[in-house]
Amino acid sequence: MMRLQKFMAQCGIASRRKSEEIIANKRVKVNGTIVTELGYKIDPLHDVVIVDGKRIKHREKNIYIIMNKPKGYVTTVSDEYSRKTVLDLVKDVKERVYPIGRLDYDTSGLLLLTNDGELAYKLIHPKFEVVKTYIATVKGKPTEEELEKFRNGLEIDRYITSDAEIEILSNTNDKSVVKIQIHEGKNRQIRKMCDKIGHPVTSLKRIAIGELELGTLKKGCWRFLRENEIEYLKRI
Template sequence: MTEEPTEGVRLQKVLAAAGIASRRASEMLIDEGRVEVNGKVVTEQGRRVNPETDHIRVDGARIPPPRRHQYLVLNKPRGVVSTMDDPEGRPTLTDYLPRTKERLFHVGRLDTDTEGLIVLTNDGEFANRLSHPRYEVPKTYHVQAAGAMDNKTIRRLEKGVTLEDGKVQPDNVKLVSRAQDRTLLAVTLHEGRNRVVRRMFDAVGHPVDRLSRTMIGPIRLGNLPVGETRELTRDELGALLDLVGM
């Protein structure tokens, strides 16, 4: 018979502190078998856990550990350089961040002419994993391309486009709208080669007029105004930690 840990924090207290439910309601979740610790369902009350290292889930959703770092989403405007400072004096990400004593850095980049979702954090391990090709974190872009793109060209994009540095295979290409002078598509891919979306559309003869990143993994830009920031939600952070194996 395996002994339960005698140190740590009671599970219902951890759930309450994470904002899942009140302590009494958290006890009911445990009674109902809806809580897992390190892959095993917990139904007994009083189980003690280490919220920093144990993987806790409610209804399958990961509950992240108490935050020791900052995790922000910025809706980057067009014309802003994806750096924290710029010797040429151009607008940078720092100009749009809340004042903080913590030194934040961006995860990945967006072209100066590309707007949309970018993640900033002071958690180095999280940033390294989120940007590493090994974890293949999908990213979705809304692409406004020049001209009315026919279905044959859209299928060509779906099948993948060979560029000078190799083939690009999108995860998904979806037509949003089509007019005489422009086509709007949602494109999801999991790689981050330089200007890869723009080069894909150049290759099929429909240059990008406007490009916005709207999703990174489970993070959605939603209705966040251009130039504004917000913190990652508990569910977003938990899902990302799963995605990058933390």
């Protein structure tokens, strides 16, 4: 059994104190009967609680997952072309989760999945400036002038990209491995930026979101985030 105001708070209606006010104002029914008693106890599993005409239920438990997405999967809940989605990799999770942002079909690496809409919004929206770090292999060797153009913003799809970071990690005669950091996430943005400076991407992998790193997680595998990792993301 559980006090009614505690149940309301756990369902996200209001704080316990505010829930007590709602009860006292005759806005709550339990099994069809208005309840005003503040110490009233209910069975959360069986009693029907109505607040302002709408039934309330426990919030679904928030789930936070980190995945090393392989190429060949789309970051959508479903796909009109019947391609495999990242949700096919987390079938053992009973809660309904969804990807935070996207990674292209041909891009691998760090992907977060959750049912926490507030956190998802914070990590996706550019105004919070969450840095995403990628390792890309590109054709040729970018010149310093081309790197500066990349860093200072490029016009793609009728908008100017925000400031970005890029550095060459290694190169051969026909390709370079570069580290790229951006805080936007527009469709195929890094590929389009590299195309713009004349060095198309041949492979792309995201390795970090903010300070959260992919680490040694194997391709196609996932794990639940640790408490300190969740707390870090919520502090952003």
